[in-house]
Amino acid sequence: xTNQNKNSAFAAPVQTFRxxxxxxxxxxxxxxxxxxxxxxxxxxxxxxxxxKQGDVWKNTSSINGRDALxxxxxxxxxxxxxxxQQYSIPANAETTSAQGGH
Numbered sequence: 731x732t733n734q735n736k737n738s739a740f741a742a743p744v745q746t747f748r749x750x751x752x753x754x755x756x757x758x759x760x761x762x763x764x765x766x767x768x769x770x771x772x773x774x775x776x777x778x779x780x781x782k783q784g785d786v787w788k789n790t791s792s793i794n795g796r797d798a799l800x801x802x803x804x805x806x807x808x809x810x811x812x813x814x815q816q817y818s819i820p821a822n823a824e825t826t827s828a829q830g831g832h
Contacts, residue, residue, distance in 0.1 A: 754804040
């Protein structure tokens with residue numbers, strides 16, 4: 731895989747949660763241990779708030795007090811999503827059991 735392909739694999743978040751101008755993004759990262767060859771998956775989260783300055787939209791990670799609860803709720807949703815990813819049943823097992831009927 732070239733460096734360009736590696737960078738493009740990380741170019742977009744795997745999940746985004748929004749509340750108005752505030753968004754919390756979840757990023758998936760993989761790390762291959764050079765000694766064992768095992769690959770670990772971990773997630774990181776960032777937050778941004780959009781605002782308009784003149785005619786130009788900008789982003790900041792700063793929030794005001796009235797947005798604190800909204801940000802906390804978005805981080806909770808992101809955390810719940812990450813936990814679900816880490817403990818979810820593989821897609822093929824879910825499909826098999828769903829087709830099994832009862």
